Amino acid sequence: MIRRDFKTIEFLPTRRFTANGMPVADHCHGMSAKTPNKILIVDDAETLTFFLQEVLESQEYEVRTASDGENGYATYLDFNPDLVVTDIQMPGISGLDMMRNIRMHEPNVRTIYMSGDLDRYRLRLQAEQRGYAVKLLAKPFTQREFLRLVTNLSDVPPSGRSELLHH
Numbered sequence: 530m531i532r533r534d535f536k537t538i539e540f541l542p543t544r545r546f547t548a549n550g551m552p553v554a555d556h557c558h559g560m561s562a563k564t565p566n567k568i569l570i571v572d573d574a575e576t577l578t579f580f581l582q583e584v585l586e587s588q589e590y591e592v593r594t595a596s597d598g599e600n601g602y603a604t605y606l607d608f609n610p611d612l613v614v615t616d617i618q619m620p621g622i623s624g625l626d627m628m629r630n631i632r633m634h635e636p637n638v639r640t641i642y643m644s645g646d647l648d649r650y651r652l653r654l655q656a657e658q659r660g661y662a663v664k665l666l667a668k669p670f671t672q673r674e675f676l677r678l679v680t681n682l683s684d685v686p687p688s689g690r691s692e693l694l695h696h
Contacts, residue, residue, distance in 0.1 A: 568679070569608055570594045571601035571624060572616040572643065581614065584672055585679070598622025605631050610638070612682060617644040625653050632661070639682045641666055 568590050572578045578594045585592045593608045595601035597619050605613065605627075613631065615624035622630075628640055640661065642654060645668040657663045664678045 567591045567608065567610040568593075568612045568614060569601065569605055569610040570614045571596075571598065571604075571619070571627065572614075573597055573619045574616070581675065584676065588676065588679075590679075598624060598627035601627050602630050605638075606634070609635075612639045612641070612679065614641045614643065614679075617642055617650055618646075625650065625657070628657070636660075637662065640664070641678055641682075643668055643670070645669075 568585055570578050570581050570585075570592060571594070572581075573596050575596065578596070582592045582594055593604050593610070595604045598615075599622050601613070601615060601624075602622070613628065615627060617624040624642060628638075628642075631638055638661075640657070641664045642650075642657075643666045644650065647654065647665055647667055654663070654665060662682060664682060666675065666678060
């Protein structure tokens with residue numbers, strides 16, 4: 530008979546990085562069954578959109594992007610995501626107007642509004658917060674802040690209070 534001693538081996542996650550060298554969080558942390566799986570990102574800043582897509586895909590989300598409100602609306606209808614992450618101020622249709630159109634089809638879609646000037650839209654955002662699952666993210670923001678909002682959206686009821694993050 531051969532006796533073998535087994536040691537507990539702790540597997541540490543491999544550190545991953547995005548194309549621009551930013552570290553990507555381990556996809557095993559912060560995920561829950563209620564967390565949205567399909568995410569639409571709408572922003573006219575191509576670099577930010579690419580970065581957010583890379584971060585979310587590394588967390589095993591299915592992601593589509595659009596560069597303005599009109600394309601965002603069309604992509605929403607085709608993709609039917611669980612969560613829309615949108616800039617507010619964009620050429621043509623704003624993120625707020627795009628979401629108003631989307632809510633005619635699906636009033637309970639979860640939303641993260643991003644802006645460098647949230648105060649400018651305070652009244653409209655407060656109206657959104659009263660009726661929908663909405664979170665606010667002030668630009669600039671960190672990857673950690675962004676992922677925290679995405680993974681915690683399942684805790685916000687459709688008429689729940691929104692959360693505001695300033696960096």
